[in-house]
Amino acid sequence: MDEKQPPAGITVADWQATPKSVQQLVVGLLTTVDQLQQAVAQLREQVNKNSQNSSKPPSSDPPSVKRKPPKVKGQRQRGGQPGHQGKGRRLKPPDQVSRFVVSRPISCGACGTLLLGEDPEPSRHQVTELPRIEPEVVEYQVHCLRCQACGEPTRGHWPAEMPTGCLGPRLQAVTGYLSGRFGVSRRDTQELLATLFRVEVGLGTIPAQEQRLSQALAQPVEAAQTFVQQQPAVNVDETGWKEANQSGWLWVGSTPEVAVFLLRPSRGRQELTGLLGADYAGIVGSDRASAYNALPDQQRQLCWSHLRRDFQALVDRGGNSALVGRLLLAQVKLFFPCGIGSAMAP
DSSP, X not given: OXXXXXXXXXXXXXXXXXXXXXXXXXXXXXXXHHHHHHHXXXXXXXXXXXXXXXXXXXXXXXXXXXXXXXXXXXXOOSSOOTTOOOOOOOOOOGGGOSOOOOOOOOBOTTTOOBOOSOOSSOOOOOOOOOOOOOOOOOOOOOOEEEOTTTOOEEEOOOOTTSOSSSSXXXXXXXXXXXXXXXXXXXXXXHHHHHHHSOOOOOTTHHHHHHHHHHHHHHHHHHHHHHHHHTSSEEEEEEEEEEETTEEEEEEEEEOXXXXXXXXXXXXXHHHHHHHHOTTOOSEEEEOSOGGGTTSOGGGEEEOHHHHHHXXXXXXXXXXXXXXXXXXXXXHHHHHOTXXXXXXXXX
């Protein structure tokens, strides 16, 4: 604050008549008050942060946070309402039916006369059932025969299409799918294979098959990652991930056609480069994690859910900020009339 200019509420004449030492004291006190007010405002904003105006999870919200009131239940009965057109399971065409069980009446129920002909539109009811699964066990044999002329033995060759392990490719895929996609433990995978498919697999065989499947998928994953790196826009995120009791990070690069997941030891900039490549020039949709700060501003699209919470924080701050926040929230509704979750950013 300039000592030559009088504080608000004090005339220039009164200020000039005030001793220099008093002026310095007043200016110092007013400066301190201004700094304290700013600090209090920052602390108040920090205390008032919740899941609706920041990235904090809803579980951390205090009881004072007002949530949207639950929808009032009407007086309707459960199930379909009068006039509602149901959406039952559609009947499959005859060429997709495994077998038919036909019931034809033989004689008239009234007079007993023999009945002939076909009903052009019989009543139909279809039941879908799983077949009894019997594992197919293929035994490969290589014979060694001795020549009747010279006496030399000759051994046959293993077929080129023979799997090298004890499990076929489909069974390997199911094993990897259970653990990789659904996170089923190895003991539970062993039980599922035995219960559903009647396949007895040793517990130590399962991790070996997982490694074999990972090696087989390495090339397709690399091709998918190359595709993502060539797209004009990619949404990227990362989350904590436990691997063999060690902390890591699961990164995802998502496009409308392909999503690539990579396990990495950190959430740093080098991992982002490993996912998208050092020369990626497209738009990256992300949150505000520090790994994305090295991207040029023209390549960044902040997550709209995060932006909406930031705008709500401006409203909660009050004053002129509240007006700006409300105007920005109005723009969000114009951009996403059906809600942010209905559109893909960027």
